[in-house]
Amino acid sequence: MAWVQAATGLPAELFFKESELRQAVLSPSGTKLALSFGGDGRRVGLFVLEVDDTSKGHAVAHFSDVDVNDIHWVNDERLIFSTTDFSAGGGRPSGAPGLFAVDASGENLRMLVRRRHAPMQTGTHIVSRTLDWNHELLMVPQPRAAETNEEVLIAELKFGLDDSVSYYPLWLHTRTGRTRGAEVRAPGEPLRWWFDGQGEARAVMTRKDQYLTLHWRAPGQTEWQVLASGDVLRMPFLPHSVDDKGQLYVTHGEGPEGRTVLSLYDFASKAPGKVLVSLQGFDFQGRLLRGAPGERALGLRLTHDAETTIWFSAAHKQLQQKVDAQLPGRVNRMSCRRCDGKDVVALIHSYADVEAGRVWLYRGSPPQGQTEWTAVAAARKELQPAEMATLDLHRIRARDGHELPVWVSTPRRPAAGKPAVVLVHGGPWVRGWSWTWETWTQFLASRGYLVIAPEFRGSSGYGDAHERAGYKQWGRAMQDDVADALQWARKQGLAGEKACIAGASYGGYSALMGLVRHPELYRCGVAWVAVTDLELLLNGSVWIDDDTSDLARRHSLPEMIGDPVRDAEMLRAHSPVHQAARIQVPVLLGFGEDDRRVPLAHGQRLRAALQKAGNEPEWVSYPGEGHFWALLKNRVDFAQRVERFLERHLQ
The missing domain is CATH 3.10.450 (Nuclear Transport Factor 2; Chain: A,)
Structure with a gap:
């Protein structure tokens, strides 16, 4: 059987273990290459290779209790990096990663910012001026010709009673640990900064309650001028980046689809000016590639269906x-x-x-x-491209005529009858997919399943109109889009009559509501870390700890999901926990016992409701895990549970 061949040939661990290669960065001169590398049970360490002879390399930072993450060259002989712990569960208290510096030779290792909720690393030079955990890296400036940079720009984070965070910039010397003021003061509580290549602040976004104000300071000026203001969901445009010529790049919606485009800001007309990038069918998402100090940008790196680079x-x-x-x-x-x-x-x-x-x-x-x-x-050297599924983007019409992007992963060896898994992304206000290798789609395809991944309305990346069409449509038009994607695939002959629906977070919610709204389409459902109770999500509970901010509950979520008072009937009608009796097919549920984004209570309440309805779900919860499975053993365990579950109901 194709199932047996695929399953025995490609163990789940090969898909779900951490990638051996994490990051690779050239030094400013191009003579050295820094790599963060680990895997196979080894901690991720920092290594430096000689470009002219890559066999000459050495470890410059390698800890026994933590993994190296996010590396940057400060200059040709000095690096900085943060850390994380890939062996800890995802439900640990969220903590700052700290900041460390080390020479390319491996000497002069120094902790610059303490990690939160973690001991000090053995062998790190710790002095009294080491900063507390509430500091994080903002940028590494570009050195001018004949200069050796030793400083980086960091921010001190200050936390408000309403869960807001303000950022106050400082310069940090990576050898001495000394700080100095960035000589800039925001005209309000700074939410985000934009700097030129040398770390000069050019723009800052301030916030008061749900209102935002964008301020600008041109080269040579000390006073701020207001460029725009508005509600968090309704800014006329947003800053994207600034260059060393004093130009401000902004993003804004254009046309009936409200697709995000990139423009230069016109200070004379006080509005976005010439459009630089407009993508057919996609929002602009990308970043500016800086040139040498004082020179224009080198290009733009952006994503349409796949990533591409536009070089100037x-x-x-x-x-x-x-x-x-x-x-x-x-x-x-x-x-x-x-x-x-x-x-x-x-x-x-x-x-x-x-x-x-x-x-x-x-x-x-x-x-x-x-x-x-x-x-x-x-x-992932063990996984051969010839064994992996191909990924294609299709654009179809939903039942009401709305254009719907749908990604389809086609297995190399389809199982008999072309069974399908409809995989719903989380968020939901994110772009779910692009043309790249993705763990869950490849794992499911390796088991012989066609994987259908719709960018339902509410998803970002395809125009403001597409995203806003999902407001107050949880379980409604958003759910119809998911069903329409499967029905389209069947009409095209891509998928057979056997299908299950699966997803995590919002995707888990959608998997459950798919079984409620369209029971004729699916033989089973898999939902992990899934929202099941919209009332609990929107109102919270004094008895249940979560990380949804008061600001979101007061302002954005009532508009995007529903008002807990005015829309109470609608929310109850589209909460899986209250519609559990309508779920008649097998269900697999997985939850993290320390999840603060979607607390375990969501799972427990749905499990009890399904049991009361006479439909005992398959259930697993993982101690120490949060809104994702951080531990490899749990990722593999859950993948194998999904594999066995789908085999029983689709094969």
């Missing part, structure tokens, strides 16, 4: 074409040094829908006896 520099364009020719049919994310010279050095992160990614080095003038191209590392 002719040298970068030419080099990107060379890379793409060498590694065709893939996304090739490139960074380079001396990009227009014969001694160019480029780092390429290359990935596709069928491969999690590989890192390559390209050298225009390699040492004698070496080749231009060097394979550095692979993210």
Whole structure:
């Protein structure tokens, strides 16, 4: 059977374990390469390789009780990084990751910011001026020619009684640990800052209750001017980035779909000006790639169906074409040094829908006896692209004519009868998918299932109109979109008559409501860390601890989901916990016992309601876990439970 071949050939652990390669970053001169690397039970450490001979490498930071994360070069001889603990459950108290600095040689390791809820790392140089946990990295400035940078820009976080967080910038010296003021004061409580390449504050967003105000300070000026203000859900435009020429890039909606575009702000007309990027069918999502200090940007890295880079520099364009020719049919994310010279050095992160990614080095003038191209590392080397599912984006029409993007992952060896799993993303106000390798879709496809992943209304990334069409539509039009995606796949001959619905968080809610609203479509449902009680989500409880802010409960959630008083009847009609008697098929439920985003009470209440209705669900809860399974043993255990559950009901 195809099922047996797939299951025995590709163990669940290969999909769900942490990637061995976490990050790769070139030094400013391009002579060194920093890697965060771990896997197979080893802690993730920080390593530095010589670009001209990658066999010459050494560990510069490796701890026994914590993993290295988020690395940056401060200068060619100094790095900074934060830490996390991949062996701890996801339900631990949320804590700051701290900040550490170390020389590329491995010497002068120093803790700059303490970690919260964690002991000090052995061997770290800790002094009295080490900052408390409520400080985090904002940016590493670009050094000017003939200068060696030693400082980074951090923020001191201050917490309000309404769960708000304000950010106050400081300069931090990575060798001495000394701080100095950033010589900038916000005209209110600062929610977010935008800086140029040298760390000069150009824009700041302040907040008062649910209202936002955007302020601007041009190069050479000390006073702030107001550019825009509005409700958190209704700003006329939002700042995206600033460059060293004093230009402000903003995003705003355009056209009947309200698709987000990128524009330069026109200070003369006091409004967004020339549109720089407009994507057909997608919101602009991307970042500015800075050039040398004082120069214009090098390009833009953005995502439509897949990631791409728009280079403004002719040298970068030419080099990107060379890379793409060498590694065709893939996304090739490139960074380079001396990009227009014969001694160019480029780092390429290359990935596709069928491969999690590989890192390559390209050298225009390699040492004698070496080749231009060097394979550095692979993210998941045990999984071969030829075994993975292909991913395609389709655009269909929902029952009311609304355009609906739908991603389909097609297995290499479909199981008999073309069984399907409708996989609903969480959020829901996020973009669920793009053309990349994804754990759950690949795991399910490896078991022979067609995976249908709709970007239902309410999802972001496809225009403001698409997102706002999901307001107050939990379990209603949003749920119809999910059903319409499956019915479309069946009409196209992609999916057979056997299907289950699955998802986490909001996706888990949708899986349960799919069984309530469209019972004829599904043979089973899988829901983990799922919202089951909309009244509990919107009102909270003095007896149940959660992390939903008072600000969200007062202002945004009543508009986006429903008002707990005026919409009480609608909310009850679309809460799985109150509609459990209508669920007649098998259900698998999974919850984290320390989840503060969707507390365990959601699961317990639904389990009791299903039992009362005579439909005993399969149940698992994980001690120490929160809104995601952080421990590998739990990720694998749940994946295997899902595998067995689907096998019983779809095979």
